[in-house]
Amino acid sequence: MKLVQETPFRFRIERQAPMRVPGVVFVSRDLMPEEQALQQIVNVATLPGIVGASYGMPDLHWGYGFPIGGVAATDVSAGGVVSPGGVGFDISCGVRLLAADLHREGLVPVMDRLMDDLDAATPRGLGGGGVWRLPGPAQLDRVLREGACFAVRAGHGEARDLDRCEDQGAVAGADPGQVGTRAVERGLLQVGSLGSGNHFLEVQAVEEIYDEAVAAAFGLRLGQVCVMIHCGSRGLGHQICTDHVRAMDKAMIDYGIGVPDRQLACVPVDSPEGRGYLGAMAAAANYGRANRQLLAEAARRAFRQVAGAALALVYDVSHNLAKVEEHDGRRLCVHRKGATRALPPHHPDLPADLAPFGQPVFIPGTMGTASYVLTGVPGGHAFHSTCHGAGRVQSRHQAARSTSGRELRARLEGRGIAVRGSSWRGLAEEKPDAYKDVDAVVAASVGAGLCRMVARLVPLGVVKG
């Protein structure tokens, strides 16, 4: 593999057969990922119909088929493919940020009670029940088609929330008929739950503002209390990915498609299997949005009761999704896996009041480190995409071996960060040093011209999945 540094934050992997396009990785030398992740960029570059380049974001690391932090677009009318590995198992995993009408000083006297209420109001952990007990598949069908809109229609939220969600709260084209019975069974029990792993609900404070005008437009000011929710589509999305990878693995033979890694199973976007996956994926995306909407409502109740404060939605955006988008007059299937859409100012898909400022992007740090609010920039690369988080450097196993959950919690609480966990093991697996430095990832993203900084948020309390 021939890696050429083009700028301080951009490396090119020269195209050589069977690559159809070059690789472009937006990293600094310090953030250069393991060889396996770069090899995955190369593998993705061989996919039928891929255009531009196979991209890697600054938080790039090894994943299932595609790297996490990978962006790839295929030309639908030129036999371009869709690959479930380009979205990942946690379909539509994403982040929502809410801003409280409250300064962090006002929170101090009620913080313990607030954290206890959020702890009780946030279903989480492996398996388990959600905040909604769906009576049956008919109700789930509406969640899958209508996403956050269904939650709001059912009284869980305000109309304005939907203006501040990607796709106004529901991805079009959801096809519940493509969601298997097992995915349905798993989905019925988990609507409105956080999950586990790196998913969390965090109470944060705005510590620094880099762009006053954009921050004000997003509804953010210095010292303000915020709530960040990071979660996905739970077992439902996972099962959909499993089912459709299996189906494509068989079907791709009929389309004469060969890939260097079986985990890159794919079929043309414009095929029954391709449309089937995208329909099921959209349904999972809507499930994820309903999930975040319901969790946000639970947080609103706690804030209202304990602090008399209201929470306004800043935005809700996914970082694991494939979307058919128009770029330079072509219909492209843009896969973003561990990569966040970052629309530039004046993009037609932005809500009117945000149009001059670009799309809000949220980068969750790890427990105990900062999170960032970013915005899209004109001329953004990689089909308007940027990073999504810190990115792991240690496996879960490595992380849990070197730290205990109790020790970690004591360390965080010693620094004034309240912790409400769901399992000690899960807590240990998420220790901050298991991740890259989120400050460096964001600096590289800005340096590479993928986005710009709006605000930095610090954790006050974390409800951990």
Add this chain to the structure above:
DNA sequence: ATGTCC
């Protein structure tokens, strides 16, 4: 990420 293997 995930009822961490049907």
